[in-house]
Amino acid sequence: MNEFALIEKYFAPLSHDGLQDDAAVLSIPAGYELVVSSDTLNAGTHFLEEASPADIAYKALRSNLSDLAATGADPLSYQLNIAFPRKPDEEWLQKFAKALAEDQNTFGIFCSGGDTTSIKGPLSISITVLGLVPEGKAVKRDGAKEGDILILTGPVGDAWVGLQILQGKLKTEDDAHFIHAYYKPQPRLDLNEVVRRHAHAAIDISDGLVAEIEHICKASNLTVELQISKISFSPEAMKLLHTQKIKPEDLLTGGDDYQLLLAVSPEAALHFPYAPIGRFLAGPAKVNVFDAQNRPLTLSHKGWAHF
């Protein structure tokens, strides 16, 4: 089966038009803007070489969808660029395409195109997602205002624990929970409506919580006072903290989480069922971290960066 037969059998069914053309033509409804974002995942860097095809599909598509959620955009379609180290076997392709089909159904998106190639290296997947947002309603990083409250939409660190387990560095009672967090994150598209309505600024925390707060500070030119004790962890992660298998700092700086950070007015904060974790102040673009006793804290690293 060559490249074209492979596309026709496994990827064309994920599309609306059979992927017959190199380019897709999409209608953008009046009153909407287009939102576009891209993420690349490379085997051995972004997921383990031995990851299952379904897990790779989930992680690749969902990490991209999270960037749409951070702007309040609804998913439209995605381009799938996939480079294979060798001719992929049919079982792998079948499972990969099945997971994509499942997530397409979950998130209301379809495959509008892409490119299938060979590479003298590891499996590499680049996805570009397209989304729609009502005109003028896209949320960006630079809209935070002095006096705004910083909200985090859920617990952090489970994906980091999942990676430690996958790498054989940790063993827990809840391995399946943590590995699920690593490979099958939940993009917060469920919050789109309320994010568009109430958030002055938003970002997902895929590169690490503190690093991402810094991105908002920089774009909005404000200081954030971060109350680290207000950040919530999952019950599963709390168990590990209590037995001192891991440190809170590990959970805070690990990355690969897909909750959102939102800057909202104190009044709007009431619309979100999440505890505030900080506030925005006039001042230089930086994050000041405080512990439960309100003492300044210095973190050894802030997040994940390539190179």
Added chain:
Amino acid sequence: MNEFALIEKYFAPLSHDGLQDDAAVLSIPAGYELVVSSDTLNAGTHFLEEASPADIAYKALRSNLSDLAATGADPLSYQLNIAFPRKPDEEWLQKFAKALAEDQNTFGIFCSGGDTTSIKGPLSISITVLGLVPEGKAVKRDGAKEGDILILTGPVGDAWVGLQILQGKLKTEDDAHFIHAYYKPQPRLDLNEVVRRHAHAAIDISDGLVAEIEHICKASNLTVELQISKISFSPEAMKLLHTQKIKPEDLLTGGDDYQLLLAVSPEAALHFPYAPIGRFLAGPAKVNVFDAQNRPLTLSHKGWAHF
């Protein structure tokens, strides 16, 4: 310089918004549809490992732009996903970004985003281009009609010769010309207006001339009679044919060319300053090749496919 500093220094100047957000928000003017297409280029597969940063930039962007040309769409923006085997040096980045900036200017496009990652393998570049086409005017592969003329918008095979030279398999008087054809192809965006107006179907020939004609046949469910002697070669390639350094078949099946194949009515063919190379007939979706004496011809291979 980490990933974020690198993006800020070299890639942000290629954007309109400073690439501050993970997602870009784009306005699609009323009366237009969005056209989207993606191509991946991997070092050692799509270009030589030792290719210059400028040549890699040209080839990556232009091969994508060619897919817009094949639909008659005008370039809007592109997403640049680039995976580096190691931390790239600044001189490389500077030259790569300069070439992109030059082509952005040439083709009226800007960088709307992307992703910069590390990979345990060769340099890999995935670009997704976005374009605009007046509503209902996009040209596709499936519109060819019985009786249509098949037009090719220029000579083929120079890129194949360029690759042979780069691989040390051939030496010519015109090496620079052929290498230029390989690394800096000319997407036929100059034809957009006339393609939108007159072409029933269109495709670029990046995967090889005969293979691409087959794609149109299949999509349009027609037979093409291809008069192979009508296909033109560059004066430089003709020299090589005359000295029998290469065979016509090499030029015809090499791939990496970026001319367009167009299906047009016999009347519309007059609007194109190119000789017809074939015609569309009712019948099964296939290409029948004829030589100068109108004898049926069988080609040993039709184009390029991965795997």
